[in-house]
Amino acid sequence: xxxxxxxxxxxxxxxxxxxxxxxxxxxxxxxxxxxxxxxxxxxxxxxxxxxxxxxxxxxxxxxxxxxxxxxxxxxxxxxxxxxxxxxxxxxxxxxxxxxxxxxxxxxxxxxxxxxxxxxxxxxxxxxxxxxxxxxxxxxxxxxxxxxxxxxxxxxxxxxxxxxxxxxxxxxxxxxxxxxxxxxxxxxxxxxxxxxxxxxxxxxxxxxxxxxxxxxxxxxxxxxxxxxxxxxxxxxxxxxxxxxxxxxxxxxxxxxxxxxxxxxxxxxxxxxxxxxxxxxxxxxxxxxxxxxxxxxxxxxxxxxxxxxxxxxxxxxxxxxxxxxxxxxxxxxxxxxxxxxxxxxxxxxxxxxxxxxxxxxxxxxxxxxxxxxxxxxxxxxxxxxxx
Amino acid sequence: xxxxxxxxxxxxxxxxxxxxxxxxxxxxxxxxxxxxxxxxxxxxxxxxxxxxxxxxxxxxxxxxxxxxxxxxxxxxxxxxxxxxxx
Numbered sequence: 001x002x003x004x005x006x007x008x009x010x011x012x013x014x015x016x017x018x019x020x021x022x023x024x025x026x027x028x029x030x031x032x033x034x035x036x037x038x039x040x041x042x043x044x045x046x047x048x049x050x051x052x053x054x055x056x057x058x059x060x061x062x063x064x065x066x067x068x069x070x071x072x073x074x075x076x077x078x079x080x081x082x083x084x085x086x087x088x089x090x091x092x093x094x095x096x097x098x099x100x101x102x103x104x105x106x107x108x109x110x111x112x113x114x115x116x117x118x119x120x121x122x123x124x125x126x127x128x129x130x131x132x133x134x135x136x137x138x139x140x141x142x143x144x145x146x147x148x149x150x151x152x153x154x155x156x157x158x159x160x161x162x163x164x165x166x167x168x169x170x171x172x173x174x175x176x177x178x179x180x181x182x183x184x185x186x187x188x189x190x191x192x193x194x195x196x197x198x199x200x201x202x203x204x205x206x207x208x209x210x211x212x213x214x215x216x217x218x219x220x221x222x223x224x225x226x227x228x229x230x231x232x233x234x235x236x237x238x239x240x241x242x243x244x245x246x247x248x249x250x251x252x253x254x255x256x257x258x259x260x261x262x263x264x265x266x267x268x269x270x271x272x273x274x275x276x277x278x279x280x281x282x283x284x285x286x287x288x289x290x291x292x293x294x295x296x297x298x299x300x301x302x303x304x305x306x307x308x309x310x311x312x313x314x315x316x317x318x319x320x321x322x323x324x325x326x327x328x329x330x331x332x333x334x335x336x337x338x339x340x341x342x343x344x345x346x347x348x349x350x351x352x353x354x355x356x357x358x359x360x361x362x363x364x365x366x367x368x369x370x371x372x373x374x375x376x377x378x379x380x381x382x383x384x385x
Numbered sequence: 386x387x388x389x390x391x392x393x394x395x396x397x398x399x400x401x402x403x404x405x406x407x408x409x410x411x412x413x414x415x416x417x418x419x420x421x422x423x424x425x426x427x428x429x430x431x432x433x434x435x436x437x438x439x440x441x442x443x444x445x446x447x448x449x450x451x452x453x454x455x456x457x458x459x460x461x462x463x464x465x466x467x468x469x470x471x
Binding site (some may be wrong): 102103104221222223225226228229230232233234236237304306307308309310311315370375376377380381 | 400409427441
């Protein structure tokens with residue numbers, strides 16, 4: 001397993017990028033509920049959309065321990081600067097990973113070079129008004145008509161729905177769950193923005209309404225009935241990995257902010273950092289962030305080496321990191337006092353953003369079910385790994 | 386009929402996935418209700434790592450993953466193709 005030090009130069013580079021390009025916009029993104037196009041262009045120039053994609057299509061690589069860990073560090077850096085930007089990069093990569101893994105040569109050649117260049121942002125469309133965790137129950141239908149598919153249904157809470165140029169969309173076909181590549185300009189696709197979310201307000205969420213949306217047969221990604229179990233699952237698994245790292249970034253940013261603030265802030269004649277109850281909170285935050293980071297590191301190491309237990313470790317990392325983000329962000333608000341409740345408070349924004357993390361890419365409860373199954377399985381095999 | 390050198394690692398992996406249950410080589414995995422996405426992707430990772438091959442879109446057929454024997458046949462077909470290409 002790689003050590004932290006092996007990637008320290010890369011980590012420094014990514015943090016500098018996020019701090020200079022993203023962090024200055026974080027408050028504005030939250031307030032305006034959008035990621036400015038100029039920032040998307042800057043991130044594209046910096047290569048953010050190349051991470052996690054194969055080199056043959058302009059990416060920075062999509063396999064190997066170092067590459068996968070480096071990809072995680074990028075999400076940590078983005079998550080520390082802005083959860084909204086991390087979310088945009090996350091769904092872009094989720095869509096791209098499903099396409100990379102299961103796409104035909106033509107599909108990859110059509111989309112991946114534009115995605116890695118940041119000309120086309122990717123989005124993933126699974127959730128529906130009546131379907132959340134139970135993705136197998138999607139109601140959007142795909143009907144084969146001659147050499148085309150006709151899609152009908154509604155997808156909602158779709159991250160980057162307002163900006164993505166390509167959606168990886170799960171539907172129900174006569175042969176079972178099927179995934180389609182749906183360009184933004186597909187006939188019969190209407191997009192309605194969603195505003196005023198609790199957190200992650202720059203996710204640029206939208207509802208996608210498909211009314212007799214006609215797609216050529218070559219829009220099918222993978223094959224039914226493997227649309228959910230293999231194609232969408234590939235994106236979801238990467239989504240959990242990316243998000244777990246994003247949560248580590250969010251937690252670290254909260255911790256750093258609290259360390260600075262409690263040193264600066266004086267009450268009762270002392271710096272807050274001198275009070276032992278404050279020190280206890282700092283200690284808990286630090287340990288929480290570090291524990292989540294170690295779980296992410298382990299998940300990345302296993303993913304990079306393509307070990308079967310990578311799926312379990314990724315779930316565990318997301319499960320812990322998203323809860324950690326909530327604990328740490330809440331403590332950050334507490335330590336910042338009234339300032340933490342202010343209109344432009346980074347701690348308050350982190351607390352609202354963190355709340356979303358326990359819901360997306362598998363709710364905490366769904367992940368608990370999965371992890372418990374793994375635990376019983378491992379026990380039945382006498383702890384064999 | 387696939388060889389034991391292909392079948393044995395698959396049998397072991399499936400037994401581990403299904404809490405020690407030993408499947409018959411022709412037992413329908415999906416009919417037993419084991420076809421969830423976590424298992425599916427783990428199986429893909431396992432096969433690719435164990436046998437040094439890549440499962441791609443063309444291989445996504447129910448008949449390729451239905452039984453231990455079917456999986457082993459897919460593996461041997463893929464490895465065979467790979468060898469021929471080399």
